[in-house]
Amino acid sequence: MIEGRANRLGNIATYLVAIPIAGFFLVPIVWLVSLAIRTPQEIFFGASRFIPENPTLANFWQVLTGSGFLTYLGNGLKLSVLGAFGALIVAAPAAYAFSRFSFRGRGAAMMGILAVQMVSGLVILIPLYRYMAWLGLLETHLGVTAIYIAIGIPLTVWLVKNAFDAVPIVLDEAAAIDGYNRFETFWRVTLPLAAPGLASAFILNVIFNWSQFLVPFIMLTDDDQWPISVAIYNYAGSTTATTTHLLAAACLIAVVPAILAFMLLQRLIVSALTAGAVKG
């Protein structure tokens, strides 16, 4: 009896804390939506017009076609996907070695790769800026993609190694008995069976690349080349109070793909993240 009542009180307390927290995290996004569907006049009503009287989708249309955001979306998607794909290609063999070979210095090498992740992009970009200029790769998507791949490698190696670890090693042995060499085993057995883990590593890379700002901000000055992150930053700099609704729409366009990608694959992504976290 007493236990049950304490539990009910606990449940009420849980919601009393949970609801304000949910509000804190939700309100900024809802506010952005509210601004993005307002007419310019309604912007000036502030919070009293939280739900606009004349909601409109015209802002999105204007931003996408009038301000070049269709191009920026395309650039952002291209760079994110290429970067993620490249990171997988480079990281998967190393992840396989970390998962399937035992060799001296393996633990140290894995720690070393993790340590790389702590290096700020700014530290490497200052010298890289000069190399890229020298190689003629400034202002190119190729140069940006290469840096995205490099930045994505540490996380990808760890995630893909975890995915490979989950594939029973007896399958490798069975493949070896069937006459597969190491590469065939990797390519035809381990890789396909680790597909869900590879997919979540890919999606996480895409989301991180989508958010990436520093690299394209430093490398690309030509606005035809900008991904959406750089575009909204510059757009914010050029807008005024009378165009807040357009900036909100542009910002929402940058945010929604990331949220959608995350929502669709939340289970996969959370399990990939926590698999590593629990071990640590």
Next chain:
Amino acid sequence: MNKLSGAALRQSPTRRASPLSGPLPWLLPVLLMIGVFYLYPILDALRLAFTNASLIGREETYTTRSILAMLANPALGTVLRNTAVFTGASVIGQVLLGLAIALLVVRGERNRLPGMLALRTIVLTAWVIPGVANGIIWSMLFNEAPYGAINSALRLLDIPPVAWLSNPANAMISTIIANVWQGTAFSMIVLYAAIKSIDPVLYEAAAVDGARPWERLWFITLPQLRAALIVNAILVTIQTLNTFDAIISLTGGGPGRATEVLSLFTYNTVFYSYDLAGGSALSMLMLLISLGLACVYALFLPRPEAIR
């Protein structure tokens, strides 16, 4: 039968000789990328710090003058203090809020309360938003015009408006709030997983002993989370130290230098003042601080042999 013997034949002599039988070729692509995009640039930045290099090319000569000039720069003290305040407050805020939400979600799930997955999803949503968008969204919320989100809501409640971004002291607090909003999810998800992995036997034993909820939290959950909390705090510290996009799009470092942190200062030194040598010295300072923290981090990790 036939197939098996064939496999054995093919396997035995050639396998040792195969270039792919050792780990090195498998690791090569990653090693190359890290060498080209991390090791060499870091060494080059270290070298540049000891030159008078400028972004607008000129003959470089080796000198320690750039480093000394940077150390004597009166802005550096302000920037380092901002960095410490921003990082310290963000880390405490994120880890505590992340822990609170993780405990809440786990408790809710144990009692089968609806809405817990929704709460977790909402928090994680803030995390996947690009940092630049985060800065823009919060600049709209903190907008000090009469129609700004928070100030217009305050007016509805008859509370006078707050100078969220134009007052230097407030600007730092506002920046920290925006950063905590985005970063909390990472702590939440790591601590959520850590709480879930605590052996339930401990709680059963506590229940037999008649432990109260707060006693369970204080004597079981928190001690069991110690390693996860420390590791998380240090990872968040390094992430926060490197934060750039959310600040540049929210305050741009202002007003004055009120929210200019080390990453922003480094960027400005190189790409506005064209002082490549000074910026390289600052980037080495960033690296040194991260490295120091990473060493602390390593102390709390399981030994490398323990990793499968």
